[in-house]
Every structure is written in C-alpha cells, then in structure tokens.
Amino acid sequence: MAQTSSTVSDMGSMGDTSAVETKDVIVNEKTPLPGISEKDKLRAEELKNKANEFFKAQDFQNAIIYYSQAIEANPLVAAYYGNRSFAYLKTECFGLALEDASEALAIDRSYIKGYYRRATANMALGKFKKAVKDYETVMKYRPNDKDAKLKFTECSKIVKRQAFERAIRSDDSKKSVVESLDIENMVLEDDYDGPKFENTVSKEFMVDLLEHFRQQKKVHRRYAYTILVQINKLFRKLPSLCDITIPEGGKFTVCGDIHGQFYDLLNIFKLNGLPSEDNPYLFNGDFVDRGSFSVEVILTLFGFKLLYPDHFHLSRGNHESETMNQMYGFYGEVKAKYTSQMADLFTEVYNWLPLAQVINQKVMVMHGGLFSADNVTLDDIRKVERDRQPPETGIMCELLWSDPQPQPGRAPSKRGVGCQFGPDITKRFLESNNLEYVIRSHEVKADGYEVAHDGKCITVFSAPNYCDTMGNKGAFITMGTDLKPKYTTYEAVPHPDVRPMAYANAMFGFM
Incomplete structure (x- = not known):
C-alpha cells in the first residue's frame, strides 16, 4: 500500500x-x-x-x-x-x-x-508506574530529550519512595504528626509583628490575619500549627455527611473551588461580607493547589471554622489529598513557607474533612458528583470511613471526582477517576433521598456557575481567571430558607506577581 x-x-x-x-x-x-x-x-x-x-x-x-x-x-x-x-x-x-x-x-x-x-x-x-514505562519508551527513541529524562527520573523516584513507604507503613503503628509537636516551646521572636491569640481564635485575630496575609506576610508557625491541631480535633468529631440548617429569615452562601487564589477570596468577603454567625458560609473543596497563595487560603478558612464552628462549613475536594498536593504545588508551598512536617500535618487534617453537606434536609452539596451505583442513600454517605486518602472507586471517590453530563445514563469519567452521570441519574437520586437539587463544584465554568439537569444539578466555581489563563468569572451562591439559589459573579482581582504553580515540582508543569 x-x-x-x-x-x-x-x-x-x-x-x-x-x-x-x-x-x-x-x-x-x-x-x-x-x-x-x-x-x-x-x-x-x-x-x-x-x-x-x-x-x-x-x-x-x-x-x-x-x-x-x-x-x-x-x-x-x-x-x-x-x-x-x-x-x-x-x-x-x-x-x-x-x-x-x-x-x-x-x-x-x-x-x-x-x-x-x-x-x-x-x-x-x-x-x-505506568508513566515510567512510557517515559522509558520516549527515552529509548529520543535519548537526548532532557524533559523526558527528567520526568522519567522523577517518576522513578516517586515509585521507589511509595514502595518504601508502603513497606514501612502500618495504619496501626503510624503516629500522628500532632504527637510529635511541641508548640509550647516554639519561640515567638521579638521582631514578630503579626496577629496573635492565646488559646482560641478570635474575630480580632482573623481580621488582622487577613490584612497580614494581604501584605504577603506569614503568620508565626506557632499559630499556624495551633490552628491545625485545633481544626484536626474539630473535624474528627464531625460526620462524613453534615446537616446544615438555615434559620428562618437567614442567608447562606455556598462557594466553590478557590485553588489558592487568596486575593479572590478576599474579594468574595468584600462582596458578600466576612463570615459570622449571621453570615454563614460553605466552601465546597479544592481550597488549595494551582494558585500560589494556598497556605493563606487554607489557614484563613480553618481559622474561620474555628471561630464559627456551627456557621462556617468546609467539604473535602479531590485536591485535599497527598498525591494532588505533591503534584500541583501545595506541598511545595507549605515546605517553602514553613516545614515538610507541617505539609504532612495538612495531609492528616484533610483526611478528616467532611465529604458532603445537606442544607435544610433538601439540598445536598459535594465537591464532585453522584455515583456509579444506583440506590446510594444519605445514610450510606454518613457511614463512609473517610480517614484516608481518596480511593479510586466507591462512594468517597465519586463524591470528590464525578461530573455531570447532558445525556442520560452514565459514562466513564473524562478525568479517569469517578464517573459521569446524566439528568436521569440526578433525578432518581433526588427522588429516592427526598432532595430538591444538588450543588457541586470541581469544574471551571465561564460564568462561574452552570445550571444543568433541568435545574437539579448546579455547579459553582469561585476561582476567577483560573490559573491566570482561563478568563472565566468566579461565582458564589446565596439562598434563604426558600432554598432558591441566587448567583453573584465577579472578575479576578490583581494579585502579587507570583505565578500559579510556582511551588510545584518542575516535572508537573504540564498544565
């Protein structure tokens, strides 16, 4: 031929x-x-x-x-x-x-x-492991390709390290990072001029913290570690599926992915008011990675959760995981701004984040989406053992990774993890669990939000101009006791000249 x-x-x-x-x-x-x-x-x-x-x-x-x-x-x-x-x-x-x-x-x-x-x-x-095999093939045919050689070497190191960690790790014997900390003896240097608190986070501390971070200053490690230890204790007491009640005449705000865009987070608070008992919030996962102010974002969110434990809510996203954090910048950022020990503590804390929330028994909020199996109930979600890294299948995985699709039925995930679910799947899930609609995040949308599945599946994404390249708006949702969603959209605001993924390993700069 x-x-x-x-x-x-x-x-x-x-x-x-x-x-x-x-x-x-x-x-x-x-x-x-x-x-x-x-x-x-x-x-x-x-x-x-x-x-x-x-x-x-x-x-x-x-x-x-x-x-x-x-x-x-x-x-x-x-x-x-x-x-x-x-x-x-x-x-x-x-x-x-x-x-x-x-x-x-x-x-x-x-x-x-x-x-x-x-x-x-x-x-x-x-x-x-699979990546290593293909990089090896590239190197065989293009031995002078420096990028392929770098990625092959780094992937090989990760495979060896993971094998070593599996060999020495036992869930029964693994000690908590918290047990190794000596916060009381962390010296507060005389020249530290940042916010302070004694035993509990105060409103004054949080207001000062926001300004301190806005000026690109670090909070002292003593307070950062204290916030993490206290939030870990708080999260461990929560169920995998939390129930939220909007009181009569009250207002409630749901935000989607923030992805380390601290200055856009400040803009949300400027537009919608600081969190308070009268101005409750839910942030729906993917607080970190990509954006290079993830430490500032997560310590702010954790601080408000400690200040208003019953009026400020957080759900886990797929980027609140060890693998994602090592690839997309958060792990490197924490090490650069603090220590690798603190990065490990964040991993421990993320394992206890709730997986989903139900508002007024009628609206379910989760980061990713619905399930590859029929007949999943709210009780099934409540029973999920979440203290672990996200698995590749099952309810926990799909809550963090799944996406809606316009056509009926299910399909393999475009991401390679979780599944895609159609309007019929959403309708059946809502009917069987006596819910009105679901809110999820996880996907960039041009207007910051999207209403799909006959109004029954809403996506909200709160990181405008994602990665400084996408040009999308950000959005958040507000609602009252009638649970009718109202959408506020906004453009990205300027931020200091630190590029997205600035702390990521060079081998992961493919995005």
Whole structure:
C-alpha cells in the first residue's frame, strides 16, 4: 500500500508544552485507509489547522471541538488524537487524554508523542508506574530529550519512595504528626509583628490575619500549627455527611473551588461580607493547589471554622489529598513557607474533612458528583470511613471526582477517576433521598456557575481567571430558607506577581 502523508507533525522537543502537531509525518504504512477520500483528508487538515489556532490562543474547548471534527473526517491520523490528548490535558480531562494517547499509539506505534501524552495523563492521575514505562519508551527513541529524562527520573523516584513507604507503613503503628509537636516551646521572636491569640481564635485575630496575609506576610508557625491541631480535633468529631440548617429569615452562601487564589477570596468577603454567625458560609473543596497563595487560603478558612464552628462549613475536594498536593504545588508551598512536617500535618487534617453537606434536609452539596451505583442513600454517605486518602472507586471517590453530563445514563469519567452521570441519574437520586437539587463544584465554568439537569444539578466555581489563563468569572451562591439559589459573579482581582504553580515540582508543569 502506498504511504499516505498528512500535514500533521512534530514541532519542538517532547517537553515543549506549547507544541501541537503541525508538520508532515508519515502515517504508519500498515494502517489501512478504507473509505477515506482525498476530500475528507483535506477537510480533516483544515479542521486540524483551525483547532491548532484555538489551541495557541488557549481556547482549549474549541480546539477539542475541531480536533474531534478532524478525527471524524479522517480517524486514521495518530497526530490528531495526540493533539486532542494535549488539549484534554489542558482542561484536566485526564481520562480522555489517556484514551486519545492510546488510540494514537494503536494507529501508529512509532508515534513518540503518544507515549509522552499517555505518560503525562497517567502522571496527572498519580499512576506513576505506568508513566515510567512510557517515559522509558520516549527515552529509548529520543535519548537526548532532557524533559523526558527528567520526568522519567522523577517518576522513578516517586515509585521507589511509595514502595518504601508502603513497606514501612502500618495504619496501626503510624503516629500522628500532632504527637510529635511541641508548640509550647516554639519561640515567638521579638521582631514578630503579626496577629496573635492565646488559646482560641478570635474575630480580632482573623481580621488582622487577613490584612497580614494581604501584605504577603506569614503568620508565626506557632499559630499556624495551633490552628491545625485545633481544626484536626474539630473535624474528627464531625460526620462524613453534615446537616446544615438555615434559620428562618437567614442567608447562606455556598462557594466553590478557590485553588489558592487568596486575593479572590478576599474579594468574595468584600462582596458578600466576612463570615459570622449571621453570615454563614460553605466552601465546597479544592481550597488549595494551582494558585500560589494556598497556605493563606487554607489557614484563613480553618481559622474561620474555628471561630464559627456551627456557621462556617468546609467539604473535602479531590485536591485535599497527598498525591494532588505533591503534584500541583501545595506541598511545595507549605515546605517553602514553613516545614515538610507541617505539609504532612495538612495531609492528616484533610483526611478528616467532611465529604458532603445537606442544607435544610433538601439540598445536598459535594465537591464532585453522584455515583456509579444506583440506590446510594444519605445514610450510606454518613457511614463512609473517610480517614484516608481518596480511593479510586466507591462512594468517597465519586463524591470528590464525578461530573455531570447532558445525556442520560452514565459514562466513564473524562478525568479517569469517578464517573459521569446524566439528568436521569440526578433525578432518581433526588427522588429516592427526598432532595430538591444538588450543588457541586470541581469544574471551571465561564460564568462561574452552570445550571444543568433541568435545574437539579448546579455547579459553582469561585476561582476567577483560573490559573491566570482561563478568563472565566468566579461565582458564589446565596439562598434563604426558600432554598432558591441566587448567583453573584465577579472578575479576578490583581494579585502579587507570583505565578500559579510556582511551588510545584518542575516535572508537573504540564498544565
């Protein structure tokens, strides 16, 4: 069979994350090409070129649309899948990125960027063993690729470290970080001019803390550790599913992902008022990672939870986990601003965060979404043993990772973890649990929120211009006892010149 060329191809090194396929490559000679006309091939190229322009403009959703159309016109070009895989990586659809990379390699086993994309997707999912194998393949064919060599080396280190930790770790013998702390003997230096408290967090401390953080100053480690120890004790007493009551005539606010964007958090408080007994809040997970002011965000949220334990609520997100924090910046930020011991203590505290909340017995709020199994009840959620790292399957996993889809039924997750659920799944869950609607977060939305599933599934995302690149608005939801959601949207505010992911390991700079 004659070789078929296509104007797709290899621009830059493997580590050049701005590269999409643009030049000529030869499609695997063994690949059959039944029914693909020259007209279809030319149309596919035009669509791919249009997708590339959207990609370069960082409009990844439109890039995905046009790569998909190119694939539909000519499904036998590996690079189309490779490019779409890269766009999926940019939108955190790691499961779909993984599928596309594998499809590209099924078409052409010599398509090296397919191994690279697949390794990157597996790395994002914390599947480092699989990532190592593909990076090894890249290095075999491109021994001078420095980026692939770096990632192979770092992934190999992580695999070895995880194996070592599993070998020495026993849940029964593992000591709490809290037990190793000696807070009383942490010296408060004479030149420390930040906020202080004696035994309990006060309103004055919190107001001063916000200003202290706004000026890019650190709270003393003595107080940071005290907040963590006290919040750990508080969280351990809470159930996995918490019940919240809005009193008659009261107001309640639900916020979505903040992702370390402290100055946007300050803007929420400016727009909607500081938390108080009369102005209660729920922050719905993903407080940290990506943004480089995550320490300031999380200590602020924990401080308000200590100040108003019955009127300030926090739910766990998928980024309140050890693997995510090590990849997306939070672990590195805590080590840079404090110590690795404190980073380990955060991991311990996150294990006790509640997984979901129910407002006035009618509205369920969770970070991710619903379930791969029917007949999950609120009591099932209450019974979840949450003191652990998020598993890859089951109720806890899906509460943190799942996403809605417009079509009925269920589908494998675009992220590679959790599931996708349709309007019929939402309707059945609400009916069987006597609920009116659900609120979730977890996804960037152009307006900061989205109403789906006939008004029964609401997404709220509170980090505007996510990662300083997405251009989205942020939003929060307010409601009274009638539980009718009202949406407030806002633009990003300026922040100090510290880029997102500034504290992340260089090998994780693929997003």
